[in-house]
Amino acid sequence: MSVQTSSAQVAAANLDSADTSSFNEMNSILSSMKRAHLKSGPADAELRQDRLLRSIRLLKENHVALAQAMSEDFGHRSTYQSMLADIVTSVRALQYAAEHVAEWMTAETIDADQGMQARIQPQPLGVVGVISPWNFPLNLSFGPLAGIFSAGNTVMLKPSELTPKTSELIAELVGRYFDPMEFVVVLGDSKIAAQFSSLPFDHLLFTGSTAVGKKVMRAASENLVPVTLELGGKSPVVIAPDADLSTAMTRTLAIKAFNAGQICLSPDYVLLPQGKEESLIDAAQQAIRHSFPTMQANPDYTSIVNERHYQRLIDLLDDAQRKGARVISLAPAGEVAFDQSSRKIAPHLVLDVTDEMAIMQEEIFGPLLPVKTYHELGDAIDYINQHPRPLAAYYFGESQTQQAQFASQTTSGGLVINDVMTHVTIEELPFGGVGASGIGAYHGIHGFRRFTHAKPIVIQSKEGASSQRIRAPYADKMAQLEAFLSQ
Template sequence: MSSQGVYQPSLDTNSAFGELRTILNSMKSAHIKTGPADIALRQDRLQRAIRLLKENHKALAQAMSADFGHRSPYQTLVADIVTTIRMLQHAAEHVATWAEPETIAVDNGIQARIQPQALGVVGIISPWNFPINLSFGPLAGVFAAGNTAMLKPSELTPQTSELMAELVGRYFEPMELAVVLGDSDIAQQFSALPFDHLVFTGSTTVGKHVMRAAAENLVPVTLELGGKSPVVVAADANIRTVAERTLTIKTFNAGQICLSPDYMLIPQGQEDALTDAAQQFIRQSFATMQDNPDYTAIISDRHYQRLIDLLDDARAKGARIISLAPTEEVAYDEVRRKIAPHLILDVTDDMLIMQEEIFGPLLPVRTYQAADEPIDYINQHPRPLAAYYFGEDTAQQEKFANSTTSGALVINDVMTHASIEDLPFGGVGASGIGAYHGIHGFRRFSHAKPIVEQSKDGISNLRLRAPYADKQAQLEAFLNQ
């Protein structure tokens, strides 16, 4: 590891793991030696992270755009810079209150409290789609709880990851925050380290491998995964509102979001109305797409081709493909790696697009007839990271909320919950384990340590001492009441 806390991997995998473990052991020793980080140090770490983002936001935005081929600078500022700063600020403002012990009422003169205690060193494996937000966002809770961290950013955004590592070295000491650069083999080695907690954001498939590796050391994990988040459109929903709010998120970052709507369930006969509303909305939002700085490219050639293959598979199996590209503009371009939003109608479950998480601007649409069909359909599939319900009937809203399980539920909008700091953010089942953001992140990365002080007469201890005859009689009297 360099003096700046940046680790460049060894070419030999075994050597790399040994070096990583040495770094982690050094950080654990430093955490124990220096003792618990006081509130001032925690706030200082959070403020340094804020300064890093504010003072370098232009360079970070340029690096992200270069990694994507093109990324909307506005989207970077909104999702990766400003939103993350607000997460860090929220933690800095509230950490003193969060860290206060909770007094527990106990009889017999015993004093008891729950004291939040830092776990130690937390590992963070962050993805490519929001490389800053999903690296520094977890740090809000990690630092607030008094921990230090090792961060492994994605190799799919190399310029951003390298710049992030350089900047971390300027703003943090090596024993506070270390950055590990490297490919998927290094990420695999990273996930096998004996951290005090491990955070992974990525696909469900990789999440299984991460959890399996962490289990070897009994490392607790927070897995923010994904899956297929549905949009359910009730019969009384305003179809124009549905199209506008759904496509707002489906076009943000070109749909490369774990919370992006992955399919829509709509009453039979509403397909044409949805198509008309979608076409009108896209025309208003994007006069062009291929040369439009507001529209983001797909991250890589491989991911671009995977999305095209999903379209081709759906078309071959009978789906109707509706490109929402502006008039006289191509639906997709492999050089720019830009894909216009598409509606995929008449989909069936044998199509790959209904089996895989899409992570792109493609929206499959299924129709239903009976009102309860969407609930049944969702419950027959793995639990999603979020569900989105459009409809005005409050009784139906409540029924949907009570009858389906998802990481979060948003009514009459999409993805709104992710920007509300006091809400927990996370999945359930196949879409993840654990949640963070705000106080929930502080609690996730703390140990709720019970501290009990016995009374001077030690009365609760006396009931356990022999002889038991009189005490047993008292217990039997209690049981016979």
Template sequence: MNDQQQPHTELLKTLTRLKDAHLKQGPANAQLRRDRLQRAIALLHDNREQLSEAISHDFGHRSTYQSLLADVASSINALNFASENLEQWMQPEVVTAPEQGMQTFIQQQPVGVVGIISPWNFPLNLAFGPLAGVFAAGNTAMLKPSELTPQTSALLQKLVAQYFKPDELTVVLGDADVGQAFSALPFDHLVFTGSSSIGKQVMRAASENLVPITLELGGKSPVVMAEDADIQQTAIRTMTVKTFNAGQICISPDYLMLPDTDSEAFVSAARQFMVKSFPSIVDNSDYTSIISQKHFDRLISLLEDAQAKGANIIALAPEHEAAFDAKTRKIAPHLVLNVTDEMKIMQEEIFGPLLPIKTYQQIDEAIDYINAHSRPLAAYYFGQNSDRQHEFAQRTTSGALVINDLMTHASIDTLPFGGVGASGIGAYHGIHGFRRFTHAKPVVIESEDGAANLRLRAPYQQKYAELSAFLDS
């Protein structure tokens, strides 16, 4: 056995054990599903400080508040929502039968064992968010967290072993080779959150076993500021999200489009926001570091490439502070004006506190630009006119649309969360996650007289005459 085969062989043994246990134990009842959800909540709640410390260590520095809000509390909310609603979701859906005496309904059946490949930027949220739907649907799971957050991933593996049996939830650690082997396993469903390039590899590997897949891939999410938008509001709300987790979010704004007369006013409003919210950055515990040196260097190279190709770079660093600091891997927000599509910053998902700004003369230019590029995971529109809001919603396609704010949809459990086209396949959260990890199995109980079956039974002469009369009518 060579080195490449070994991870797959060991992982396959683990998956086989989980599948065998799932079949042997039979469908999980509501009590067991709720118990699993509540144990997941307890894991996060009881160990929140330790988990936040591990995340911060992996980032170099990460705001404790951000970890508690976006990773711990949001995950607990999702798990609680599923726990409170799962019995209603589990009910068979009765549908109208075509024949008298026949019964027809849709059974909500667990798919089995779900694989989850979670990313580094929200290492708890993007693991336990899918798990809320997985457990509510009566499934078990294998989780492969990111190798870029090694301390968090190791702690998660340790804690999961304390709160769950190995045939309920198992955490697998390892590098990209392990991730590749993991994505090639014959799961009953596979969830991947990450970059589009890796998403293509995961989908290709899953296709070998015809594994149904959910992909959440990100992309370049636009902000469009209409002529009737409040510039201060747009700047404050956009920069709030662009600075949260230092912009390392799949639905963070990736570029801004605004009227060509409003650039200066937006820059001024963004500066005011930074003075009030981040009077310092390097020593500020509220401001998060870039995850790794590789990612830090990539962001700096995006700025250098843009500047070399004619962009106007505006650093929003506090006075007497550098625009970025290699030691702490902190990068102040940067506005990048006069961007063109030849610049790498307009070709790649940024995943950092850099905001390119494009201008337009007519709103149609912004809509056409968005439609000429890959469909984003989210789009954001600022403007007060309801007709124009509706027009933007109808004429652009994105995983989600938020009007006069950013990212709020991600924490609303009654809404589906997912991409479209290049930004992803499938959606979860709330009942949408339950349905994603459930097989909607049609069930028919035939009537006593077998009316539906009689249509197929020879001889056909009389039936043919009746059918012909029906088709001619």
């Protein structure tokens, strides 16, 4: 384990993952941060803005090094994708919070009867723990800071061990831009992450798989730590009978190819009207041909993050094919469908899928797109409702009646009509899951509220009229109750 402990360096302490001293060290740091938070009192708007603006400076002033670190961790990662999804998106979220934090902090006055004064005072929670994943190592580390810092909290971050160069650079940079009582980075493997999740934070945010999310929630519950879980699941794309297939596949595959589909919001399967399979294949081939005339040597196309995840995706394809699926590679003409040395896998369509196939049971997290057909739109809705609630659902079709039907009859973390993943770019919207895809939401004011305690404050009137009704004797008050109940 490694912990950033000064304003200029990362500590050299490397402890065995199984050693309880790593937990004790993290717990000691957390205790120090809690004491510092209480001693300094609630951060004012100026300090909150300063922390947000320092986060922005960190990203802007080091964007080249950060993009290079991410590419090295992936084997190859599109620089444009890193700049857009990890750096620019995070900067915009932080800027939005910096512009609005003073407004969000304002207490809300409540109308109260009998001379009382009442208000809701937003209060910082304290120290928030963040466990971020590897697929967007900056976005999912710094994006949540918009809510955490605007709410007046400090933070401990455990970035992913699967992107070690990026995580080490984050720790180094945080040490330069922040005091250790404001922002601490903990480095280490999955065992360190498990210990981290059992610390007595004032709130814990985890982004990752549903399976690990259950473990995180179980560990946090031992200290009654409230959690925000941003999980995944199998986000469906429903193509209605009246949808334009070319538009649907262009927009779906744009996200399936972005970061090579290694996105929690990536489309995980398509529900298609029966009889349109060949038209869908043609539309998909045209969409990929237009965007990626080459792939293996194309700097715009990203590798799978490591060998284990690469082999897992190849195994999903093999399992589906063995069980009767029709697998269609969308690799450019003359190129291989996948290459172990580059860890680049071209987008694939997988047709004739059944629920017995692993590709329809697991979150894919890669450029593979199963296609399942349906008779009536109601059948597609029923299929979605028979499975765990997804992080997002995507619907392509022009009928407003059917759009409304789909929106009202399915439950998902978010819904996008005639596009894919667009909702995550709108800072004013809450981002989060529901059911198996997550607990809680953030972004914009929703992040501020998520990491804030809405504290009710009441000032009793001098006369104390409202409290008279609970004071004995009660005989002369009974008539008033009976009159109220008889209305």
